[in-house]
Amino acid sequence: MCVGDAAGVHADWMAAGEQAAAELTWVATAARFPPTSQATDEVHLTRAFLVELTTTADLPAGAPVSVSIQPCRATASGTP
Secondary structure (H helix, E strand, O other): OOOEEEEEEEEEOOOOOOOOOEEEEOOOOOOOOOOOOOOHHHOOOOEEOEEEEEEEOOOOOOOEEEEEEEEOOOOOOOOO
């Protein structure tokens, strides 16, 4: 992933196939354990990079969404 990559955001109240356009605006420099209160061997093997997406869509705060990010492209300003 690179800063500047195109992304799509889909929420369960949107029509099938509908997405709000977004842009990847920040990527963490290191992987971290995802926050959880469930300590299992699967969770402890999982690492995640925090990212920030920016969209002009009107999404309610805290709403669960699915995100798809397009792969890095030559014109992206970040590093993979």
